[in-house]
Amino acid sequence: SGKLDFLYILDVLHCDSACSRERMAAQLKGLTKAYAQYKGTEFDAGKFRAAFHAQEKITKPHIAVLGARMGQELFEMTSKAMPLPVENDTCVHNRSVGNLLPPEGASFDELMDWYAGEILGQIPCMRMMDPTGRKKLYNDPSVAGIIYHTVKFCDFYSFEYAEIKNHTDVPLLKIESDYTIQSSGQLLTRLEAFAESIQPETLEQTIDGDTKGERKMDKFNYTMLCDFYELTMGNGYFVSGMQEKISYFDLFFRQIPDGGGFAIACGLEQVIDYIENLHFDEEDIEFLRSKGIFDEGFLEYLKDFRFTGDIFAVPEGTVVFPNEPIITVRAPAVQAQLVETYLLLCINHQTLIATKANRIVRAAQGRAVSEFGSRRAHGADAAILGARAAGIGGCSGTACTITDQLFGFNATGTMAHSWVQMFDSELEAFKTYCKCYPNGTVLLVDTYNVLKSGVPNAIKAFDEVLKPMGCRPVGIRIDSGDITYLSKKARKMLDEAGYPDCKICASNALDEYLIRDMIYQGAKVDMFGVGERLITAKSEPVFGGVYKLAAVEDDDGNIQPKIKISENVAKITTPHFKKLYRIYDKDNHKAVADLLCIHDEVIDESRPLTLFDPQFTWKKKVIANFEAKPIQQQIFKDGKCVYNKPAYEDIVKYAAAEIDTLWDEITRFENPHTYYVDLSQKLWEVKNYLLAENNRQTAD
Numbered sequence: 132s133g134k135l136d137f138l139y140i141l142d143v144l145h146c147d148s149a150c151s152r153e154r155m156a157a158q159l160k161g162l163t164k165a166y167a168q169y170k171g172t173e174f175d176a177g178k179f180r181a182a183f184h185a186q187e188k189i190t191k192p193h194i195a196v197l198g199a200r201m202g203q204e205l206f207e208m209t210s211k212a213m214p215l216p217v218e219n220d221t222c223v224h225n226r227s228v229g230n231l232l233p234p235e236g237a238s239f240d241e242l243m244d245w246y247a248g249e250i251l252g253q254i255p256c257m258r259m260m261d262p263t264g265r266k267k268l269y270n271d272p273s274v275a276g277i278i279y280h281t282v283k284f285c286d287f288y289s290f291e292y293a294e295i296k297n298h299t300d301v302p303l304l305k306i307e308s309d310y311t312i313q314s315s316g317q318l319l320t321r322l323e324a325f326a327e328s329i330q331p332e333t334l335e336q337t338i339d340g341d342t343k344g345e346r347k348m349d350k351f352n353y354t355m356l357c358d359f360y361e362l363t364m365g366n367g368y369f370v371s372g373m374q375e376k377i378s379y380f381d382l383f384f385r386q387i388p389d390g391g392g393f394a395i396a397c398g399l400e401q402v403i404d405y406i407e408n409l410h411f412d413e414e415d416i417e418f419l420r421s422k423g424i425f426d427e428g429f430l431e432y433l434k435d436f437r438f439t440g441d442i443f444a445v446p447e448g449t450v451v452f453p454n455e456p457i458i459t460v461r462a463p464a465v466q467a468q469l470v471e472t473y474l475l476l477c478i479n480h481q482t483l484i485a486t487k488a489n490r491i492v493r494a495a496q497g498r499a500v501s502e503f504g505s506r507r508a509h510g511a512d513a514a515i516l517g518a519r520a521a522g523i524g525g526c527s528g529t530a531c532t533i534t535d536q537l538f539g540f541n542a543t544g545t546m547a548h549s550w551v552q553m554f555d556s557e558l559e560a561f562k563t564y565c566k567c568y569p570n571g572t573v574l575l576v577d578t579y580n581v582l583k584s585g586v587p588n589a590i591k592a593f594d595e596v597l598k599p600m601g602c603r604p605v606g607i608r609i610d611s612g613d614i615t616y617l618s619k620k621a622r623k624m625l626d627e628a629g630y631p632d633c634k635i636c637a638s639n640a641l642d643e644y645l646i647r648d649m650i651y652q653g654a655k656v657d658m659f660g661v662g663e664r665l666i667t668a669k670s671e672p673v674f675g676g677v678y679k680l681a682a683v684e685d686d687d688g689n690i691q692p693k694i695k696i697s698e699n700v701a702k703i704t705t706p707h708f709k710k711l712y713r714i715y716d717k718d719n720h721k722a723v724a725d726l727l728c729i730h731d732e733v734i735d736e737s738r739p740l741t742l743f744d745p746q747f748t749w750k751k752k753v754i755a756n757f758e759a760k761p762i763q764q765q766i767f768k769d770g771k772c773v774y775n776k777p778a779y780e781d782i783v784k785y786a787a788a789e790i791d792t793l794w795d796e797i798t799r800f801e802n803p804h805t806y807y808v809d810l811s812q813k814l815w816e817v818k819n820y821l822l823a824e825n826n827r828q829t830a831d
Contacts, residue, residue: 139165147251155247156240163243179242180233189218190273194329196221197268198280198292205280205308205318212322214329215275220268269295276302276329278322282309302328354409354436355418357472362419365465369429377440377684378467379708381456382474385701388486388671392803393793395489395786396457397520398481399447399766400776405473407772409438409466438466439770443763445711446777448485448523448786450793455711455725455808457482457676459763464683471678480513481520483674484666488524489790491661493798494643496650499658501528501543503638504666517666522779523786530660538779545571545608551578557585561592569602573636576607576621586621590628606634606657614639615654622655636660642670643800679704690730694821700746705810707817714740715758715792722792723754725762728811734759742809745818 139162144151163174193216196209200221210217233242269277277299279292292305304325306318368374387394411419411433419425419433440462451457457478460467492500502521508514518534528543529535535542546564554560557579565572574592576585586607593604607625609617614637625633637649638660646659663669681704682692692706708730714723724742726734734740736759744750766774777785796804810818 137166137169144251152244152247152251155251156243159243159246160240163239174239176237176239176242180235183232189216191216192273192275193218194276194278195268195271195274196278196280197295199282201280202308208319209278209322212319212326213276214326217278221280265291269299274301276325277304278325279303279305281305281307352410352412352415353405353473354411354469355415356476357469361469361471363424364468366425366429368464368468369432370426374432374463374465376464377461377688378464378680379682379690380460380467380471380678381681381704381709382458382460382478382676382678383454383456384451384479384482384674384676385453386675387453388483388668388674389490389800390803391486391490392797392799392806393450393452393486393790394482394674395485395524395789396445396449396451396478396482397447397485397523398477398479398516399444399458401477401481401516402442402444402458402474403766403772403774403776405477406438406442406470406767409436409470411436432465436466437770438462438470438767440466440767441765441769442767444766445762446764446782446785448782448789449762450722450789451482452725452806452808454705455727456681456709456763459681459709461708475676475678479674479676481516481523482676483668483672484517484520485524485786486674487665487668487670488521488526489786490643490800491641491646491659491665492525494646494650494800495659498650498656499527500525501530501658501660502526502665503530503660503662505531507663508666514666519779521665523782525783525787526661526665527658540779545573546575548575548578548610551575558588558591561588562596565592565596565604569597569600572597572602572604573606573608574604575610577609577611577617581609581612581617582620582624586624590624590630593628593630593633604630604633606636608636608638608660610638614656615649615652618655619653634658638662640664647800681706682708692817692821694818694825696822696825703822705814705818706821707814709814710761711763712759713762714742714754715760716754717756717758720758720792721794722806723757724752724806725808726759726811727808727814729813729817732811732813742807743815744807745810745815748815 141158141162142154144155167174194209194213196206196217196219198221201209201219206217206219233245237245268274277295279295281292296303302325304321306321308318365374368376384394413434416430416433420427420430440460442461443456443459445451445457458474460470460474462470488500488502502518504517504521505514508517514531515534515537518529518531519538519540521529522534522538522540528541530542530544532542534540545568550564551557551560554563561574564574572593574585574589576589579585589604589607597604607621609621618635618637621635625631625635634657635655636658637654637656640663641659641661642664646661649656668674679695680693682690684690690708692708694706695702695704697703705727710728710730710732712726712728712734714726715721716723726740726742728734736757739753739755740757740759742752742754764774766772790798793806794804797806
């Protein structure tokens with residue numbers, strides 16, 4: 132009829148409290164009954180439930196529309212103008228209710244109570260007394276740009292725009308409409324200009340909604356995270372006409388930290404993210420121009436800079452040894468040179484931490500080790516990626532919450548001393564914690580006195596809170612004192628109190644040597660929390676990875692090996708584009724040695740293989756019944772990633788399996804057996820020819 136048939140006015144409440152929810156539910160019940168009386172029908176719970184559906188939040192890069200409700204015509208026009216998906220987070224759209232659906236089998240009163248809670252518990256309107264929950268709309272890491280919509284009579288949202296403008300660094304556009312088609316059309320030009328400010332190729336920095344653990348590059352452009360001489364050399368290559376000269380670089384290390392027998396390769400996933408996002412922004416190029424030393428043609432070249440080469444690498448979790456390539460880069464000279472710094476910092480840092488973590492885990496002899504080091508790490512990335520590497524090294528958990536969020540490495544934690552100090556008594560603190568976490572109780576017992584108060588109060592809390600609930604404690608933690616002595620006494624007290632299953636966790640500046648000594652001395656410790664000496668690899672905090680030129684191609688595509696010579700024999704590089712084999716004994720699948728060959732060499736497993744020491748060639752070993760496995764895989768081909776990145780948990784399992792292939796003599800801490808990385812006969816001859824040729828030229 133075009134006339135209004137039914138009108139019922141609700142008092143919209145401005146806060147979310149028990150009283151407000153009760154009042155809101157009463158109003159909804161009144162509305163429902165009034166409409167049923169008007170229509171002459173009964174309330175249909177099935178139709179009510181069917182009207183709701185779980186919201187599907189966009190988790191990939193997208194544009195968020197915030198503010199006052201946007202008309203449908205304007206929203207459709209906005210969606211068409213943007214280079215990314217657009218999500219409507221204004222009133223009555225994706226913000227309207229949460230993800231929970233109405234409860235099955237609920238009565239009418241229960242459904243209205245639920246609906247009242249959903250209305251008041253949603254991300255709040257700006258008219259609510261406490262609108263702080265709205266921050267999650269513009270702090271969403273997958274938001275790549277914000278269009279803020281206001282209407283001329285909705286001042287509340289104008290206030291919020293000023294707040295967002297001061298606290299976000301993504302592109303932001305404010306528009307105002309009056310819900311007419313004419314106003315929508317007038318805004319199209321502004322929307323199109325805003326769309327041009329969104330750079331889709333730089334937005335792979337957010338979480339891939341389908342795969343937990345794919346941490347993309349941050350908004351910071353890591354292409355500029357390079358040593359300045361990478362750019363000066365790149366400029367030199369360009370002005371010399373060498374920018375497209377195909378070059379081969381090897382990333383390898385010369386010495387295992389802590390005098391160990393092996394290292395664990397780690398950091399490849401972050402290398403892949405970096406390579407896929409290589410580019411220079413206009414502001415980067417303007418900065419380089421301001422230095423006054425770069426050729427203008429080189430700066431123009433950088434505008435379209437992308438990686439177009441090939442990369443080969445050992446998978447993360449692979450056991451690696453000195454002087455063998457963890458990564459090999461084949462690319463035009465400028466590209467291959469520019470990536471040096473970032474590749475080294477990724478691989479050096481995470482390989483160092485994974486290797487250190489594995490030493491600590493092996494010292495624990497099967498007892499769980501958790502990484503506790505975020506607060507001592509050398510910066511945010513060192514905490515996040517250090518924890519990631521610790522898990523690959525064998526740690527069972529981390530205290531770093533964001534590492535769990537990004538990679539799926541289980542974050543755990545219970546309490547600090549401040550929790551105990553916050554209460555009037557230690558017993559009250561323990562009993563309160565037991566009530567909060569009856570199925571996961573771990574109590575920190577050294578705030579005051581471990582044996583006189585900590586453990587006795589823990590037992591009392593277990594008896595008075597957990598036992599009546601039918602729950603068992605998980606453990607206690609000792610963070611100071613003579614942990615070996617204290618753990619023995621605490622174990623006896625717990626056993627006598629009827630808690631033999633209550634585990635004892637030790638923390639406090641531990642490393643592999645302290646843990647080994649504690650176990651040797653009979654400490655009754657079931658698990659260890661290791662912080663600063665793990666996350667900083669304190670005993671030897673530098674992993675000496677290097678990035679060296681191994682070969683170039685001439686104009687006809689022929690590979691020309693290159694060598695770096697030094698009076699220090701250990702610093703003489705191995706030339707050529709190489710293939711890395713690992714030789715396994717077929718009888719026990721233990722690794723025997725690694726063999727570096729020229730890239731096109733194939734090992735014949737049907738014939739005995741002679742290995743010889745590259746320096747002391749008279750040292751030879753002939754092996755038969757072996758398997759030769761290439762351990763590098765192609766990661767990029769012609770600039771495209773061709774490698775299926777494994778899930779984090781699969782990397783962890785692979786690393787553990789890799790270590791199982793090593794002889795015990797290689798894994799010991801003191802004077803481990805040297806694992807040999809040998810050269811094939813052909814590669815050895817190339818290296819020695821280049822050395823002899825250099826000597827001849829020097830003599831001349």
